[in-house]
Amino acid sequence: MAIVVGVQWWKGRTLVTGEAPPLVGRTVDGTSIDLADWRGRPVLVHFWATWCPVCRITDGTIDAIANDHAVVTVALQSGTEDEIRAYMREAGQDFRVVLDPDGRLARTWGVAGVPTSFVIDGDGRIRSSIVGVSTGLGLRLRLWLAGR
Secondary structure (H helix, E strand, C coil): CHHHHHHHHHHHCCCCCCECCCCEEEECCCCEEEHHHHCCCCEEEEEECCCCHHHHHHHHHHHHHHCCCEEEEEEECCCCHHHHHHHHHHHCCCCCEEEECCCHHHHHHCCCCCCEEEEECCCCEEEEEEECCCCHHHHHHHHHHHCC
8 A cells, every 4th residue: 555655646746736727728629718717616637648548548537527527638749629629539538628739738737647637626726636547436536525
């Protein structure tokens, strides 16, 4: 158990804590998005990439969670809007995606690897962060706890 905790700490050591950094942009479907608009309820912020094989494992989980929770994802250095839309269509996914072509958003959040997920509470504070694969149950539990 101590090894698992140590590995998770090491992988997440660069991630921001406390107040969630701004996340403002436009999704690939053209919708404007501002994380601050979701104050009052928990939000899952998920960084991923089309070139990341581990991210493909979590895509279905993120898509399922997006059906009943506030979710915004950030595609890190993954191509153009058209390429992301094609990837999403091919994978059968329908979650919100903001592009991060130069990694600026990832750096702001301290993300050094993908997939990385943050659970933000209704006050805009980061309640938990996860680097690597997480189960749907684990993410849903973290969202539920953030809403309490």
